[in-house]
Amino acid sequence: MPLAQRSGDSSEARYCGAEVGFSDDIQNALAFALGGQFDFIVAPLTDPEYRPSEGKAGPPPFAGSDLVLSPSQWSSHVVGKMSAWIDLDSPDAVARQDAELTLKQELSWATHLSLQACLLPTPRPLECGNYARCVNQMLQGLSNLQLWLRIPLVAPELQSVEGTAEEDVAFLKRDPVSGKPLNDSWEWWNMFRSLCEHHSQLSVALDITASLPSPGSLKRWTGEPLRAAIVHTSAFLTNKRGYPCLSKRHQNFITSLFSHNVQIIVSGESMHHVDGIDPTTASSESSANGSDDGLFPKHPLKPYLEYIAYLYRRMDPPTEQERFEIGYRDFLQAPLQPLMDNLEAQTYETFEKDSTKYTQYQKAVFAALMDRVPDDETTVVLMVVGAGRGPLVRASLQAAKQAGRRLRVYAVEKNPNAVVTLHSLIKLEGWEDLVTVVSCDMREWNAPEQADILVSELLGSFGDNELSPECLDGAQRFLKPDGISIPSSYTSYIGPITASKLYNDVKSYNDLAHFETAYVVKLHSVSRLAPPQEVFTFEHPKFTGGKVDNRRYKKLLFELPEDTGSALVHGFGGYFDAVLYKDVHLGIEPSTATPNMFSWFAIFFPLRRPVYVPAGSALELHFWRCVGPSKVWYEWAVTSPDVSPVHNANGRSYWVGL
Amino acid sequence: MPLAQRSGDSSEARYCGAEVGFSDDIQNALAFALGGQFDFIVAPLTDPEYRPSEGKAGPPPFAGSDLVLSPSQWSSHVVGKMSAWIDLDSPDAVARQDAELTLKQELSWATHLSLQACLLPTPRPLECGNYARCVNQMLQGLSNLQLWLRIPLVAPELQSVEGTAEEDVAFLKRDPVSGKPLNDSWEWWNMFRSLCEHHSQLSVALDITASLPSPGSLKRWTGEPLRAAIVHTSAFLTNKRGYPCLSKRHQNFITSLFSHNVQIIVSGESMHHVDGIDPTTASSESSANGSDDGLFPKHPLKPYLEYIAYLYRRMDPPTEQERFEIGYRDFLQAPLQPLMDNLEAQTYETFEKDSTKYTQYQKAVFAALMDRVPDDETTVVLMVVGAGRGPLVRASLQAAKQAGRRLRVYAVEKNPNAVVTLHSLIKLEGWEDLVTVVSCDMREWNAPEQADILVSELLGSFGDNELSPECLDGAQRFLKPDGISIPSSYTSYIGPITASKLYNDVKSYNDLAHFETAYVVKLHSVSRLAPPQEVFTFEHPKFTGGKVDNRRYKKLLFELPEDTGSALVHGFGGYFDAVLYKDVHLGIEPSTATPNMFSWFAIFFPLRRPVYVPAGSALELHFWRCVGPSKVWYEWAVTSPDVSPVHNANGRSYWVGL
Incomplete structure (x- = not known):
């Protein structure tokens, strides 16, 4: 049964499994685990003694026929564990052939049983060519079966001395050919999945023992396709009452896994004898005594499960913002084109609900107003350009009331549908004397007078990506020379991320264009490998005497933290921060993000081919904002450690219409 | 006029150009060069003083209107030289903008003039992001114009001390970000073209001065898209008579350029005053005196041109084999599938002409026969499996006559069309008593007796790739236990190559399948980066008691010679060597290739993405021969320095039918 019943919780993470040994009687093995409150078992499908080259003819010694469990039991409660002796990169050709044949037989059997997932044995450190080739062949033909590659979070060699791994970021032992650190298990995974071309049905099951790697190293996994974490009983400490518990760092890591939909599997011999159960006698083979529900003995791993359930239940319930965002997590959306397209009512509705944003505008x-006019004698001309259905008009009037200043407001809006709503709002609120509605594109409007203040909300996730610069350059014609633009400036930010899920979603379109498009996305299961850096800044107003040049070029150098090790960069997370007025800012750049604001998700710029950044190397990114007669677009390229092609040449795949 | 008139010579290399300075009067500049026997000029299109940011309105100061030359003169005799001051990676934003605007204007003008090629200025060492972005944008829209990126063969810094470059393979100065050697000019090219995604209209013009790099470094360029070599007058020595000449190494390099269709351009001030011409006075501006043809003074660069022409004329005329092969050079062909398809008469005709091959078979x-029977009393049973139209039958009978041995020959052939020819041959030659024709697939034939000798020619360019192993395993049923197979074994070889042209040809199909297919190709403009290594060996007969396992897996490690520097690997050249019998071999592995044999070109296994191999790194390749119920295929993957996906999983793109 699930770890907890939380309302609306549909996370896979609420299911917990137990790794069990080979049994002729899988029916009993499953019943025992379910009796111990586990949701599923990870069980070998074949007798571990079986070797095709030594065997006689006939089918392999599978763990029972398909009839011993019902189809739904097989598929809901059993993860197939491929024989642990399988070693496809053995120097021994017979061992390789046995391994290949057995793996194929077992996966074929797992498919026959409609299992949802199979656990693949750990590959050799940086020596997995043949294993990956064989798995890759099978991946081409799998329908729904997921393959979980078992990877130790800390290489066994580094686990020997407790806790050393945490400090060890040098991974001193290097592969003589590639120079890669042999002891960084992430490298094993990365080589394997690269050979399998990032196949979406290949994911990771991490073995967790007492040692944890450095925080940077650990962080990399957040962006990888992590499906399961196998927590060994050896990972647990003992609390005062003799019960198993985890270290603070382990607790935090497990909790973060929950929030990324990772299932926990408990594995190993019980090392905690609690509730009078002696785990050395209470095994799945023993007959019923001291039972939980009268049928089975208490499961020896139950204390561990209970601790995991405790961690799960202990999590904070999701905030309102989280509940709003949860459906959007790691989901690619095309950015809005509010200049070219007219937004729909639904979209206005959603954005108008973002009270934090309008509070910031009101403050600005x-x-x-306080700066502009010393007293309330003068009427200030304030123009809202891109007024939509009126939220900035309301915020401005509220600010004026608060400041005790008189306003004359022009609400300029190009979308005729929004203008209809705007008119009714003004009538409803009785603002007829205060607000003039102008149904016009701000770049073309002939204003009857000059404005003191120009207020706009034209920012996209990347700041300028919805063409705020071009619109405001057009609108500043009717701003007084000493007038104020709110926002007064905005800056885009970008940083490299591991984002396996996003990469695969882009790849699934199977064309170049989608790899050269930016996406709005609530980044969740990603790893931010380095702090985002400033890209482009635009300031308003900008009186240059001529046409403002909004083309930009920036070269950025990202250094990964020393304790990260190597990492794979699937693309870049983009953000913005805007100065509305003086110290009133608004933004989504992670380190300075305005809290409780949901109008903007991040923007994701993918790379056509993920870039492997070796430990200690820097990543060099070039970013361009290009401007043509009818469109604006970005181009981007990486020049170190690898050289990528320039993405989106001439805006061939992705552009924003002027 | 061309350097020489050689019969059948259609090489671009026979045209030689002169690099000239900016002139208002391009008509006169061209006439002067043509008068000096040059075929074309490389001339600036714009006044070098021009800077858009400083200029007044109006069109740029182009070198004459389009009317001063006829369209065919522009296109045949002028290569546009882009302004040398253009520096798109300048830290100065105004300089960058001037550069971008000017480059675009000049290329647009060159397109208007229908020029065939333009020469682009040398990029900054490993700092060409913005320049490449700009060129890449323009490449997307070019129709026929070729862009030649000017790259010094030896970085200017290494040219200072004469001859040092030759020894300097360390390129000690490294880019602080990427760690790449800043002084290896090949790296500049590689970064630039990688950013431009290996665009087929972007190629290299190499500047050649007195220094040459190490042989390994030089060799890399053979596989690159080299269109022109700009030989500076400073590269020349002076012979006893005061005339310019080149060092032996320069001569060899220039001659090798000729054979790869590279055009020579002479550049610089004349440093040799020969024929009474004082080059300091004889410039294009001076009036006619001491002229060649009464119109112009002798061209000051003519002595250099004459020396280049001398090198061109001195080349050996092509051999018969070269004349046969010339049309096939670097041309991708699908490998034959003689087992699945029936060959056509034309194909038999071509292959039967390869007398060297059949001489080797006759020797074997x-x-x-000499080993098999001590005297001529016994009749030897010899079966030709895959007899085709009979060449091996003839070779075998000739060998028997020569050896004084009696033969009974069975000619087994599955292609019914070839069998028709075979019957007429036997009648024509009067071999009715000696030869029995069997119209049957050797894998199915029920032989009436056991053979002493089995002769076959089922080898493909990669040895086993036309399924010789499977055919001969099937045929060995009717070979005596002590019988002989000719060939008795064969081995495939493979080695990494730079093959820019092949890569682009594969890429132009614009699909995955062509990147996972092997091609038969006469490798010519490629650079073999490391000696080929053995891959798979098959021996015949192979009596195992059961089915022979013809699956194979090999991991290969290639180390590039120390003096090469970094290189780009586009794929692998494959070859074979066969032992026909004892010391009689046959093969195309370059170091042991049988001379004067044209039946096999190499085989090319492409990589989906070229692999950059840094200086001093090794390349690790995995190669598999996979066997399914109805087909045989290869898979391949690189795991160092980069990890590629496994190519051709399950033979999805390329396979050979059983």
């Missing part, structure tokens, strides 16, 4: 207008 | 049969 308030501060500007 | 002769040696086998």
Whole structure:
């Protein structure tokens, strides 16, 4: 049964499994585990003694026929564990052939049983060519079966002395050919999945023992396709009452796994004798005594399960913002093109609900008004350009009221549908004397007078990506020379991320264009490998006497933290921060993000081919904002450690229409 | 006029150009060069003083209007030289903008003039992101114009001390970000073209001065898209009579360029005053005196041109084999599938002409007969499996006659069309008593008796790739236990190559399948980066008691010679060597290739993405021969320095039918 019943919780993470040994009687093995409150077992499908080259003819010694469990039992409660002796990169050709044949037989049997997932044995450190070739062949033909490659979180060699791994970031032992650190188990995974071309049905099951790697090293896994974590009983400490518990770092890691939909599997011999159960006698073979529900003995791993369930239940319930965002996590969306397209009512509705954003705007207008006019004798001309259905008009009027200043407002909006709503709002609120509605594109409007303050909300996730610069350059014609623009400036930020899921989603379109497109996405199961850096800044107003040049070029150098090790970069997370007025800012750059704001997710710029960044290397990114007669677009390229092609040449795949 | 008139010579290399300075009067500049026997000029299109940011409105100061030359003169005799001051990676934003605008104007003008090629200025060492982005944008829209990126063969810094470059393979100065050697000019090219995604209209013009790099470094360029070599007058020595000449190494390099269709351009001030011409006075501006043809003074660069022409004329005329092969050079062909398809008469005709091959077979049969029977009393049963139209039958009978041995020949052939020819041959030659024709697949034939000798020619360019192993395993049923197979064994070889042209040809199909297919190709403009290594060996007969396992797996490690520097690997050249009988071999592995044999070209296994191999790194290749119920295929993957996906999983793109 699930670790907890939380309302609306559909996370896979609420299911917990137990790794069991080979049994002729899988029916009993499963019943025993379910009786111990586990949701599923990870069980070998074949007798571990079986070797095709030594055997006689006939079918392999599978763990029972397909009839011993019902189809739904097989598929819901059993993860197939491929024989652990399988070693496809053995120097011994017979061992390789036995391994290949057995793996194929077992996977074929697992498919026959409609299992959801199979656990593949750990590959040799950086020596997995033949194993990966064989798995890759099978991946081409799998329908739904997921393959979980078992990878130790810390290489066994580094686990020997307790806790050393945490400090060891040098991974001193290097592969003589590639120079890669042999002891960094992430490298094993990376080589394997690269050979299998990032296949979406290949994911990771991490073995967790007492040692944890450095925080940077650990962080990499968040962006990888992690499906399961096998927590060994040896990972547990003992609390005062003799019960198993985990170290603080382990607790934090397990909790973060829950939030990324990772299932926990408990594995190993019980090392905690609690509730009078002696785990050395209470095994699945023993007959019923001291039972939980009268049928089975208490499961020896149950104390571990209970601790895991405790961690699960202990998590904070999701905030309102989290509940809103959960459905959007790691889901690619095409960015809005509000200049070319007219937004729909639904979209206005959603964005208008973002009270934090409008509070910030109100603060900014308030501060500007206080600076602008020393007393309330003068009427200030304030123009909202891109007024939509009126939220900035409301925020501005509220700020004026608060400041005790008189306003004359022009609400300029190019979408005729929004203008209809705007008119009714004004009537409803009785603002007829205060607000003039102008149904016009701000770049073309002939304003009857000059404005003191220009207020706009034209920012996209990457700041300028919805063409705020071009719109405001057009609108500043009717701003007084000493007038104020709110926002007064905005800056885009970008940083490299591991984002396996996003990469695969882009790849699944199977064309170049999608690899050269930016996506709005709530980044969740990603690993931010280095702090985002500033890209482009735009300031308003910008009186240059001529046409403002909004083309930009920036070269960025990202250094990964020393304790990260190597990593794979699937693309870049983009953000913005805007100065609305003086110290009133608004933004989504992670380190300075405005809290409780949901109007913007991040923007994701993919790479056509993920870039492997070796430990200690820097990543060099070039970013361009290009401007043509009818469109604006970005191009991007990586020049170190690898050289990528320039993405999106001439905006061939992705552009924003002027 | 061309350097020489050689019969059948259609090489671009016979045209030689001169690099000239900016002139208002390009008509006169061209006439002067043509008068000096040059075929074309490389001339700036714009006044070098021009800077858009400083200029007044109006069109740029182009070198004359398009009307000063006829369209065919522009296109046949002028290569546009882009302004040398263009520096798109300048830290100065105004300089960058001037550069971008000018480059675009000049290329647009060159397109208007229908020029065939433009020469682009040398990029900054490993700092060409913005330049490449700009060129890449323009490449997307070019129709026929070729862009030649000017790259010094030896970085200017290494040219300072004469001859040092030759020894300097360390390129000690490294880029602080990428760690790449800043002084290896090949790296500049590689970064630039990688950013431009190996665009087929982007190629190299190499500047050649007095220094040459190490042989390994030089060799890399053979596989690159080299269109022109700009030989500076400073590269020349002076012979006893005061005339310019080149060092032996320069001569060899220039001659090798000729054979790869590279055009020579002479550049620089004349440093040799020969024929009474003082080059300091004889410039294109001076009026006619001491002229060649009464119109112009003798061209100051003519002595250099004459020396280049001398090198060109001095080349050996092509051999018969070269004349046969020339049309096939670097041309991708699908490998034959003689087992699945029936060959056509034309194909038999071509292959039967390869007398060297059949001489080797005759030698092998002769040696086998001498070993097999001590005297001529016994009749030897010899079966030709895959007899085709009979060439091996003829070679075998000739060997028997030579050896004084009696033969009974069975000619087994599955292609019914070839069998028709076979019957007429036997009648024509009067071999009715000696030869029995069997119209049957050797894998199915019920032989009436056991053979002493089995002769076959089922080898493909990669040895086993036309399924010789499977055919001969099937045929060995009717070979005596002590019988002989000719060939008795064969081995495939493979080695990494730079093959820019082949890569682009594969890429132009724009699909995955062509990147996972092997091609038969006469490798010519490629650079073999490391000696080929053995891959798979098959021996015949192979009596195992059961089915022979013809699956194979080999891991290969290639180390590039120390003096090569870094290189780009586009794929692998494959070859074979066969032992026909004892010391009689046959093969195309370059170091042991049988001379004057044209039946086999190499085989090319492409990589989906070229692999950059840094200086001093090794390349690790995995190669598999996989066997299914109805087909045989290869899979391949690189695991160092980069990890590629496994190519051709399950033979999805390329396979040979059983």
